[in-house]
Amino acid sequence: MYPRDLLLQERLCPIMSAKGQLRRFENRAQLLRHISEETGTDIDTLWDEYEAQVE
Amino acid sequence: MGDDTDLDLSFAIDSETVSLSPIGEYQVLDLEGPVVIVGDASYRVVPVGEESDQPEDVRELGVDEIRAALNELADNDDFQSIVDNCPTNTPLVYDDIDYLTRHLPTTSLQKCQELSESTPFDKELLLQVAYVERQNSLVGHSDNVLEYYLEQRAEIAEKLRSTDEIGSEIERSFFSYLLLASALIEELTTETVLNELFREEARLDSITEHVRSMGHAKRLEKLCDIQILTEDDHGSLVEVKERRNNLVHDAQKRAGLDELESRREVAQILEKTDRCASVLLTISGKNIESVIAKRGCEPYIEHAQSEAVADTITTWEQENPERLSRLHDCERAALEEIRWDTEESDPGNNITEGFTFDGFDDEELYEILMEFVGDAAKAFLDRIDADANESNLDRFDFAVMVLLCAGHSYEEIARWLDTDEKYVQRKENVIAWRASQFEKDLVEEIPRPEGPTWPSDTASDDQDAC
Numbered sequence: 001m002y003p004r005d006l007l008l009q010e011r012l013c014p015i016m017s018a019k020g021q022l023r024r025f026e027n028r029a030q031l032l033r034h035i036s037e038e039t040g041t042d043i044d045t046l047w048d049e050y051e052a053q054v055e
Numbered sequence: 056m057g058d059d060t061d062l063d064l065s066f067a068i069d070s071e072t073v074s075l076s077p078i079g080e081y082q083v084l085d086l087e088g089p090v091v092i093v094g095d096a097s098y099r100v101v102p103v104g105e106e107s108d109q110p111e112d113v114r115e116l117g118v119d120e121i122r123a124a125l126n127e128l129a130d131n132d133d134f135q136s137i138v139d140n141c142p143t144n145t146p147l148v149y150d151d152i153d154y155l156t157r158h159l160p161t162t163s164l165q166k167c168q169e170l171s172e173s174t175p176f177d178k179e180l181l182l183q184v185a186y187v188e189r190q191n192s193l194v195g196h197s198d199n200v201l202e203y204y205l206e207q208r209a210e211i212a213e214k215l216r217s218t219d220e221i222g223s224e225i226e227r228s229f230f231s232y233l234l235l236a237s238a239l240i241e242e243l244t245t246e247t248v249l250n251e252l253f254r255e256e257a258r259l260d261s262i263t264e265h266v267r268s269m270g271h272a273k274r275l276e277k278l279c280d281i282q283i284l285t286e287d288d289h290g291s292l293v294e295v296k297e298r299r300n301n302l303v304h305d306a307q308k309r310a311g312l313d314e315l316e317s318r319r320e321v322a323q324i325l326e327k328t329d330r331c332a333s334v335l336l337t338i339s340g341k342n343i344e345s346v347i348a349k350r351g352c353e354p355y356i357e358h359a360q361s362e363a364v365a366d367t368i369t370t371w372e373q374e375n376p377e378r379l380s381r382l383h384d385c386e387r388a389a390l391e392e393i394r395w396d397t398e399e400s401d402p403g404n405n406i407t408e409g410f411t412f413d414g415f416d417d418e419e420l421y422e423i424l425m426e427f428v429g430d431a432a433k434a435f436l437d438r439i440d441a442d443a444n445e446s447n448l449d450r451f452d453f454a455v456m457v458l459l460c461a462g463h464s465y466e467e468i469a470r471w472l473d474t475d476e477k478y479v480q481r482k483e484n485v486i487a488w489r490a491s492q493f494e495k496d497l498v499e500e501i502p503r504p505e506g507p508t509w510p511s512d513t514a515s516d517d518q519d520a521c
Contacts, residue, residue, distance in 0.1 A: 020100040022151050022186055024444050026437035029366035031090065031097045038101065039087045046086055047373045053084045054092065 062322050064212050067333035070205045072345050072436070083122040091121065091187055098187050100151070117180075124176050124184045133166045134185065140258045141182075141189035146447055147493050155182045160259060198341070200242060204235045204332065211325060215318050226312055229321060230302055236328045237299040240292065241271050243335035248274045250339070250449055251283055271296055278338075282475040288334045295331050298324070334473040340450025344439045346471050347453075348397050351439075352460035354499045359442065360394050363435035364409075367427060370434075378423045385420060387411040395428060402432040447491040455482045456494060459502040480508050 025031035032046045082092040091098040128134040140163040145154045156164060159182075167185075171178040211228040218225065248266050249257035256262050266274065275292050278284040284292070302309045315321050336342040347355075368390060371379040382388050393409030395402035403425040406412075410424065443450040451472070458468045459479070469476040483504045486494075490501045 020102050020150060021145065021147065022098055022183065022190070023101045024190060024441065025097045025099065026441045027095055027366065027370075027434065028097075029369040029434065030437065030441060031099065032086075033366065033369055034101065035087050035090075035099070041087055043369060044373070049086055050084065053082075053086075055082060 062216050062318055064215070064322055065326060066208065066212075067326075067330040068205070068208075068336065068342070069345075070209070073201070073205075073336070073342055081125045083118055083125065085118040089118040089121050091125070093191050096191075098190070100183070120176065120180055121184060124174075124180055127174065127176075128170075128181070128184065131170070133170050134181070136260065137163050137167055137170075137181065137185045138188045139260055139263065141186045142255065142258060143190060144444070144447075144449070145186075147445065147491060151186060152179050152182060155186060158255070158258060200235065200239045201336070204232075204239050207232045207235050208325070208329065211321075215322055215325075218318075221312065221315070221318060221321065223310075225318075225321065226310060229312060229325075230309060232325070233295075233299050233302060233328065236332055237295065239332050240295065240335050243332075243339045243341070244271060244274045244278065244292075247283065247335065247339045248277055250451075251281060252277060282478045282481075283338050284334070285469075285473075285475045288331070288473065291327060292331050292334075295328050298328075337473040338451060340443070340452075340454070343443065343450055343454035343472070344436045347439050347443075347457050348436060350461060350463060350468075350471055351397070351457040352462075352498055355457050355460065355497050356397055357394070358497055359435055359438045360397075360431070361391075362438045363431050364391060364393055366434040366438070367431040370430065371427065378426075381420060381423055382427060388424070390427075393428065393431065395432070397435075403428045442497065446494055448486065448489060448494060452482055452486060452489075453494070455479055456486045456490065456502070457498060459483055459486070460498040460500065465508075480504075 023034075025034065028047075028050065032043055032050065035041065035046055036043045080093075084090045084092060086099075088099070137159070140159050141155065142158055145151055145158075159167075167178050167181050170176070170181055174181075176184075207228070211225070211232045214225050214228050245266055248269075249263065253262050253266070257266075269277075272293065275284065275289055275296075279286060279289040302312075308314075312321065315324060333342070337346075348359075351359075368379070379390075382390055387410055389409045391409070394407050396405035396407050399405040406428060443453045446453040448456060454472060455468065458471065459482075463471075465476045465479045465483075468479045472479070483502050486501060487504055495501055
């Protein structure tokens with residue numbers, strides 16, 4: 001394994017246990033409405049987080 | 056040769072409404088779990104079916120892990136081979152990983168395991184990322200070609216309008232246009248053959264290779280055989296290919312544009328070629344939103360408009376809060392209930408519910424309303440796009456279903472969807488078998504194939520015999 005990969009492995013937690021369906025959303029409102037309905041998180045909060053993270 | 060004809064070009068592909076989703080850079084965000092953003096679209100793992108009572112952590116994915124995997128695997132051949140074998144859609148009721156491990160050929164799964172051992176990534180993550188990549192490459196690739204195509208079309212159209220003679224500039228521009236049109240058409244043809252003829256077995260590299268090696272003429276012939284392509288359109292597509300080959304292989308013909316002598320003649324070929332590309336965009340399911348929007352059945356239009364209005368309100372609450380509150384404050388408006396007549400081209404002038412225009416004279420408020428409805432109309436197309444992607448039917452079959460549910464005749468549907476009437480009849484049978492609860496919920500009642508449908512000549516022969 002390359003040293004870079006070893007570093008990555010050390011950094012990453014093996015928390016992947018994907019159970020579910022991958023869904024494509026066509027715009028931001030579709031996505032955030034879905035997440036809000038699914039998790040109960042306020043859309044305003046999600047919108048701010050989206051804005052803060054997107055480059 | 057001089058030509059002073061006033062050129063009025065009319066194209067089949069509307070560059071304003073065609074859905075362009077060029078390949079974009081990935082970004083991975085953490086919004087209550089990972090979300091992969093690609094252009095305007097985004098991907099997220101959502102719960103399977105009705106099992107929303109699963110433990111919270113069951114869908115945990117590592118944001119950093121996905122971000123790292125996307126960066127690390129982009130140029131990996133083994134990973135690309137897994138991507139190529141992934142499906143473009145999975146049934147709604149199954150977990151993706153469960154489904155993918157059952158779907159992929161053994162060699163791909165072995166590659167996935169080996170890749171997992173030689174990289175820091177779990178094999179499940181690799182599959183999930185490959186599936187995102189597959190979906191995105193399918194949506195994105197020909198759309199990128201489409202984008203270049205539309206640019207080149209605009210260029211040659213402008214050159215034709217602004218000059219009186221066919222000079223070397225027009226020749227070069229037309230040749231570039233024809234090359235891009237051919238590339239777009241060939242790519243969409245391959246995709247349609249794989250979808251229609253091989254369906255789930257298109258997952259195999261060998262099948263993809265087989266279809267690519269068939270040659271374009273053979274692929275078109277197959278599409279004509281199964282009647283997704285009408286004979287007339289097949290003939291026109293063959294002409295495009297022949298014209299392209301003539302110009303590519305013969306420098307003299309290229310210089311003289313294969314004996315096209317007037318701007319009008321070039322314009323006619325331009326329009327005809329564009330119509331061919333438009334047919335392929337439709338039958339490959341890439342440009343069906345506007346037809347569904349205009350001709351879809353009432354329950355589906357109601358669902359899609361209602362979701363679109365809710366999406367638009369969500370966006371305006373963040374981006375236009377003051378203007379939204381002006382609409383909310385207006386006693387004549389019931390924003391959530393706004394609907395419009397989809398058969399008319401301008402939704403703003405065709406609001407059917409949610410707003411009373413009686414004696415309306417506040418111009419500023421009127422402009423805000425028009426802008427809101429304009430945004431809702433765009434969100435409406437986005438919602439149709441999302442539903443077509445999510446459906447268990449492929450995108451073109453989804454369009455056929457929504458139009459059949461509206462009670463249109465086979466002939467009308469075939470005309471609007473650029474296909475053969477026989478194909479629509481056959482798809483009615485297929486939909487009766489394959490429609491899932493998702494589609495049933497959207498359209499309320501699935502069309503039922505009833506009564507024999509003999510070709511008209513045979514029918515009259517039968518009558519004659521009686």
